[in-house]
Amino acid sequence: MTDNDPSVPEPNDSGPEPDTETNANEKAYWSENLRLLWSLMAIWFVVSFGAGILFRDFLDQFSLGGYPLGFWFAQQGSIYVFVLLIFYYTWKMKKIERKYDLDD
Amino acid sequence: MDTQTLIYIFVGLSFSLYIGIAIWSRAGSTKEFYVAGGGVNPVVNGMATAADWMSAASFISMAGIIAFSGYDGSVYLMGWTGGYVMLALLLAPYLRKFGQFTVPDFIGTRYYSKTARVVAVICLIFISFTYIAGQMRGVGIVFSRFLDVPITMGVIIGMGIVFFYAVLGGMKGITYTQVAQYCVLIFAYMVPAFFISFLVTGNPIPQLGLGSTVNDGSGLYVLQKLDLVLQDMGFGAYTDGSKSMIDVFCITAALMVGTAGLPHVIVRFFTVPKASDARKSAGWALIFIALLYTTAPAVGAFARINFIETVDQTEYAKAPAWFKNWENNDLIAFYDKNGDGVMQLSSGDAFKGSPSYADTTGTAGQRMVTNPPNEDSTNEVYVDRDIMVLANPEIANLPGWVIALVAAGGLAAALSTAAGLLLVISSSISHDLLKSTFRPQITEKGELLAARIAATAAIVVAGYLGIYPPGWVAQVVAFAFGLAAASLFPAIFMGIFSKSMNKEGAIAGMVSGLVFTFSYIAYFKLVAPDANVAANWLFGISPEGIGVVGMILNFAIAIAVSKMTDSPPVEVRKLIDSIRVPRGAGDAAAH
Numbered sequence: 223m224t225d226n227d228p229s230v231p232e233p234n235d236s237g238p239e240p241d242t243e244t245n246a247n248e249k250a251y252w253s254e255n256l257r258l259l260w261s262l263m264a265i266w267f268v269v270s271f272g273a274g275i276l277f278r279d280f281l282d283q284f285s286l287g288g289y290p291l292g293f294w295f296a297q298q299g300s301i302y303v304f305v306l307l308i309f310y311y312t313w314k315m316k317k318i319e320r321k322y323d324l325d326d
Numbered sequence: 327m328d329t330q331t332l333i334y335i336f337v338g339l340s341f342s343l344y345i346g347i348a349i350w351s352r353a354g355s356t357k358e359f360y361v362a363g364g365g366v367n368p369v370v371n372g373m374a375t376a377a378d379w380m381s382a383a384s385f386i387s388m389a390g391i392i393a394f395s396g397y398d399g400s401v402y403l404m405g406w407t408g409g410y411v412m413l414a415l416l417l418a419p420y421l422r423k424f425g426q427f428t429v430p431d432f433i434g435t436r437y438y439s440k441t442a443r444v445v446a447v448i449c450l451i452f453i454s455f456t457y458i459a460g461q462m463r464g465v466g467i468v469f470s471r472f473l474d475v476p477i478t479m480g481v482i483i484g485m486g487i488v489f490f491y492a493v494l495g496g497m498k499g500i501t502y503t504q505v506a507q508y509c510v511l512i513f514a515y516m517v518p519a520f521f522i523s524f525l526v527t528g529n530p531i532p533q534l535g536l537g538s539t540v541n542d543g544s545g546l547y548v549l550q551k552l553d554l555v556l557q558d559m560g561f562g563a564y565t566d567g568s569k570s571m572i573d574v575f576c577i578t579a580a581l582m583v584g585t586a587g588l589p590h591v592i593v594r595f596f597t598v599p600k601a602s603d604a605r606k607s608a609g610w611a612l613i614f615i616a617l618l619y620t621t622a623p624a625v626g627a628f629a630r631i632n633f634i635e636t637v638d639q640t641e642y643a644k645a646p647a648w649f650k651n652w653e654n655n656d657l658i659a660f661y662d663k664n665g666d667g668v669m670q671l672s673s674g675d676a677f678k679g680s681p682s683y684a685d686t687t688g689t690a691g692q693r694m695v696t697n698p699p700n701e702d703s704t705n706e707v708y709v710d711r712d713i714m715v716l717a718n719p720e721i722a723n724l725p726g727w728v729i730a731l732v733a734a735g736g737l738a739a740a741l742s743t744a745a746g747l748l749l750v751i752s753s754s755i756s757h758d759l760l761k762s763t764f765r766p767q768i769t770e771k772g773e774l775l776a777a778r779i780a781a782t783a784a785i786v787v788a789g790y791l792g793i794y795p796p797g798w799v800a801q802v803v804a805f806a807f808g809l810a811a812a813s814l815f816p817a818i819f820m821g822i823f824s825k826s827m828n829k830e831g832a833i834a835g836m837v838s839g840l841v842f843t844f845s846y847i848a849y850f851k852l853v854a855p856d857a858n859v860a861a862n863w864l865f866g867i868s869p870e871g872i873g874v875v876g877m878i879l880n881f882a883i884a885i886a887v888s889k890m891t892d893s894p895p896v897e898v899r900k901l902i903d904s905i906r907v908p909r910g911a912g913d914a915a916a917h
Binding site: 248251252255259262263266270271274275276278282286287288289290293294296297298300301302304305307308309311312315316319324325326 | 415579906
């Protein structure tokens, strides 16, 4: 048994090479996606690992109703922010994809 | 109508619903069997994902774990939801664009290697079986508590139901039954939660109730009162944890990354029509999950208050009926250390180990246990944490139909997760091992038959593990998340975000992450359980959190090895280019 996976497509030499404009377009799309992605992942990190764990003791001085704030982030707030992050990303990506004419 | 009759009616109705759906949505092709034909609406898929994801542990155990660990319980809340952000942003849309059937499919194709595919199958099977044994056990427990049948019989009935819709319907049948199961389980979870929140705080919304004042005229907030009561009894404050910060950090991270790397969750995103639908679907899944996950900490806190108020300093003879019911079900025990017939609660265990009941009763009428007492503590009551959800309706004096609903909900949670796991196990065998590796000439019909046989075999193994749970099952749930985090997640992530990651790097990374994490957990959980204390842990990280270290190791070794070996061939680079853009997902799926 060779280690080559049969489902890998054979290199297709007959097809036309994608022109450089398409390539540049896809590159710009990808780097805009990455910028958005990492900013949202930063927020993801801050609300959970940051507010809910690392800075919890500091935040617990403040309170939200009967919740100490750090505790609230750990057991409620981070989850709400997670939901918002995904829907914002979905909405924003749709716009970016239309801008580069790459939407599905 | 008495509660027992209501339970039979509710469970019977929900089961006939699942079977009806299974008959209506039989799978006719491998594509329907593996990914429900790839045409599931993203909101529907979100709901199915939520049911797939929320297991017996989420439904039955999580609120109880939080009730008894307070802040430390946050690791589950953040860990089991934060993973969906990673899924939606880092994995799901690209895997959907890739457009094949299984997780090993992606790893085998992206790393142009049968070895990589087989390594992925091994990780997947290990992760999924660990997980499924717990589900079948959950089915057995709910049956024996609520329907008064022996655990073995309960597991067999559960196996029969799952067999019917998983084997007949494949992913298509599972998807639509999971939608029904989500509705049953969320309704069953929320109704008692509204009641108990209203009872304790006067506010029926549990998420707000937990931040409100207690309804007893003291003017204290719920969490303040819990802190005070618990500290009085010698426990730590509810809002403070006992785990170290680094451990909380690592466990949360391991659960998040593990969630994003669990094959039965990932594969749900293969069923939607488009790459952008995969993102949307992850968002809906998290909404449906968040409904239960933001309610659980409230249920836990209220149940803890209720439990202490009803039990502490109460004469056993005057204990409420539910206390004795659950005592008869082996989940509660009263060890009258000072012989006054009154139940005293405090920190520490009442006795050593879980209760082994003698046939005799004590002077107050309680069931005697043969365990040696724990003389270091004045605590006299053993309580299994699972009753915080199971007995909640009884503790709060809710009507019989609410109790029946909880029984149906617990079964829905366990069955839906079991079915999803069975499907990824069977498709990895019929599709990845047979079709793609060892028997490429197999026909579509033959592959479908193989998938059904594999699913049947997996159900039998899972049922066996449920009836005769090896002692290690409860101990190694950490395996599933740790291994997913340390093996599959890095390989998939780098497969999408790095064009230079090659097969040598990916295989070396997966194997080292797997071996390291497996050995660490096996050592502390199985080989030397006595040594499982913080002083012996690597960097103070418990086995539950070690998956993060395994993941870092995987990344480091994969990158180092890939730098020293050939870069991936040009067609793989083209494949990466194509999965990065959403356009054309329909074509990719038609392969």
